[in-house]
Amino acid sequence: MEEIYSAVYVSTALSPLSDDELRQLHEVAKTRNSAEDITGALLYNGLNFMQLLEGRKAAVSDCLSRISRDHRHSGMAIIRRDTRLHREFEDWDMLYSRVSSEGLKPAEPFADWLARKQVSENTRLIFASFQSLGM
Numbered sequence: 111m112e113e114i115y116s117a118v119y120v121s122t123a124l125s126p127l128s129d130d131e132l133r134q135l136h137e138v139a140k141t142r143n144s145a146e147d148i149t150g151a152l153l154y155n156g157l158n159f160m161q162l163l164e165g166r167k168a169a170v171s172d173c174l175s176r177i178s179r180d181h182r183h184s185g186m187a188i189i190r191r192d193t194r195l196h197r198e199f200e201d202w203d204m205l206y207s208r209v210s211s212e213g214l215k216p217a218e219p220f221a222d223w224l225a226r227k228q229v230s231e232n233t234r235l236i237f238a239s240f241q242s243l244g245m
Contacts, residue, residue, distance in 0.1 A: 151205040151206070
């Protein structure tokens with residue numbers, strides 16, 4: 111069984127993104143991730159992004175490098191890098207959710223996914239911390 115490389119980063123949007131801009135960003139990410147066998151999740155709170163990427167180490171590293179050059183954000187900081195025995199978001203080329211000051215609604219796919227047992231407690235804590243920053 112191949113180990114899965116997992117990385118989580120946060121960054122700050124240079125200007126607020128509209129819902130249409132976010133949908134477009136999400137569609138491009140899903141397409142690229144699918145082609146590179148990368149899965150993961152992206153949260154946006156109106157000011158900051160948090161994203162988890164998982165897959166082969168070379169593919170995730172290349173993706174992070176490309177993301178670091180994106181003109182829509184700055185201050186990208188990797189907050190976790192490690193290897194896992196399995197994917198936490200195996201069914202999602204890119205699960206996406208917008209977070210408000212109230213956090214996630216319980217019915218949202220992301221909230222449901224975080225509750226699944228294949229998501230580690232560490233990942234839940236990282237994303238819960240980000241959710242608490244909502245705008």
